Amino acid sequence: MEFTCKEFKVGKCEGEKLVDGETMPLVLQPPAASKNDIDSLVMALKENNEWFEQMIIKNSAVLLRGFDVKNVVDFNEIVEAFGWDDIRYVGPAPRTHVYKRIWTANEGPLSEFIYYHHEMVLIKESPKKVILYCEIPPPEGGETPFVPSFRVTERIMEEFPEVVEELDKKGLTYTFTTLSKNNTSSMRGRGWEDTLGTSDPKEAEKRANALGMDLEWLPNGSVKAILGPRTLTRVFDGRKGRRMWFNTMVGMHGKEHSSATMADGTEIPIKFVKRCEEIIEEESIQFKWQKGDVLFFDNMALLHGRRPSLPPRKVLRLPTERSEFPLYLSSFCSTSTRNNSVLIREKSQHIVQDETKKARTTKKVVGCPFFSVVHRKGQQMEHGRHVVLGGWVLKEDEDILKTSHL
Numbered sequence: 001m002e003f004t005c006k007e008f009k010v011g012k013c014e015g016e017k018l019v020d021g022e023t024m025p026l027v028l029q030p031p032a033a034s035k036n037d038i039d040s041l042v043m044a045l046k047e048n049n050e051w052f053e054q055m056i057i058k059n060s061a062v063l064l065r066g067f068d069v070k071n072v073v074d075f076n077e078i079v080e081a082f083g084w085d086d087i088r089y090v091g092p093a094p095r096t097h098v099y100k101r102i103w104t105a106n107e108g109p110l111s112e113f114i115y116y117h118h119e120m121v122l123i124k125e126s127p128k129k130v131i132l133y134c135e136i137p138p139p140e141g142g143e144t145p146f147v148p149s150f151r152v153t154e155r156i157m158e159e160f161p162e163v164v165e166e167l168d169k170k171g172l173t174y175t176f177t178t179l180s181k182n183n184t185s186s187m188r189g190r191g192w193e194d195t196l197g198t199s200d201p202k203e204a205e206k207r208a209n210a211l212g213m214d215l216e217w218l219p220n221g222s223v224k225a226i227l228g229p230r231t232l233t234r235v236f237d238g239r240k241g242r243r244m245w246f247n248t249m250v251g252m253h254g255k256e257h258s259s260a261t262m263a264d265g266t267e268i269p270i271k272f273v274k275r276c277e278e279i280i281e282e283e284s285i286q287f288k289w290q291k292g293d294v295l296f297f298d299n300m301a302l303l304h305g306r307r308p309s310l311p312p313r314k315v316l317r318l319p320t321e322r323s324e325f326p327l328y329l330s331s332f333c334s335t336s337t338r339n340n341s342v343l344i345r346e347k348s349q350h351i352v353q354d355e356t357k358k359a360r361t362t363k364k365v366v367g368c369p370f371f372s373v374v375h376r377k378g379q380q381m382e383h384g385r386h387v388v389l390g391g392w393v394l395k396e397d398e399d400i401l402k403t404s405h406l
């Protein structure tokens with residue numbers, strides 16, 4: 001792979017780190033002072049699209065600095081230079097649409113720390129990339145720190161290998177509660193109506209199920225979302241086999257409005273959670289914004305957050321390019337193949353209950369939101385994406401609410 005490109009000059013920024021031989025972030029500047037205008041930049045990006053994308057994967061973060069990116073219109077032009085698909089944000093943070101593909105970043109109070117996370121980590125269509133643009137840098141604080149995810153796994157594995165393996169095997173179940181309407185006084189204040197794009201509870205349930213979560217209605221119109229099992233770590237193609245810390249356990253564990261447990265209901269040891277939190281902070285790269293900065297993250301490889309800030313601060317963002325990685329391909333999927341049927345379970349509490357009752361059979365595929373066509377391995381396979389799980393071949397299907405009889 002060619003690491004240089006004549007259209008960009010490699011620079012440096014405060015806080016950058018060398019991680020496993022790669023500088024994070026890779027700073028790219030105009031090749032000459034006269035080439036810092038938006039038209040030159042957009043042309044350079046269009047001509048070196050593939051190279052630029054490779055740099056995002058290689059360095060996990062690429063920062064465009066020193067270009068004259070004046071406003072959201074310029075930012076949108078940069079985004080559109082790539083042709084990556086658009087993704088609707090699903091998550092708890094209140095955000096507002098600004099222009100074309102661009103939305104505000106979390107509009108929750110600037111005084112709060114937004115804990116490190118992979119964007120939309122619990123949702124099937126988590127974006128491969130996140131792009132951020134700084135229109136107004138904060139006068140104090142407000143950094144967007146980020147963390148090489150694989151380093152967290154590496155370090156925690158040195159201290160708690162058994163817990164990591166247990167969690168990876170069982171998976172995690174998360175819950176969080178949310179009101180019906182948006183509340184911008186909280187950084188997790190996005191209501192379920194806005195999140196799911198409907199005020200009809202039945203439709204909300206359907207859409208939530210499609211995204212891989214269940215809803216439990218609470219008396220005041222708020223809702224408890226239950227998600228799981230989800231992975232602790234994941235390995236993605238093209239990332240050197242690195243085991244990413246692809247979860248939001250520390251951010252959701254033991255909080256007022258959220259929880260994280262092992263998928264069979266076992267509590268996660270507190271000292272494990274605390275140590276993970278310390279390691280994440282120690283491994284973080286404290287990135288400080290300058291006006292006009294455009295930062296590209298590999299969302300498969302980096303956790304990111306936001307430090308408390310003094311106003312004003314205006315950072316706009318865009319999640320882009322759907323991930324190709326279904327959530328449920330892991331050993332924690334449970335299959336049952338008696339009576340010539342298969343059951344893919346995603347709710348561990350049901351597994352436990354069913355095992356007690358010795359009732360682990362079904363003739364339907366249930367609780368398997370992203371795979372609906374199921375048949376034995378070796379039978380003719382249809383076109384499309386297939387996975388093999390427990391001796392069965394599953395085909396990914398967008399019609400995820402469908403239940404298939406065998």
Ligand SMILES: [Fe+2]
Pocket residue numbers: 117118119304
């Ligand atoms: Fe985020």
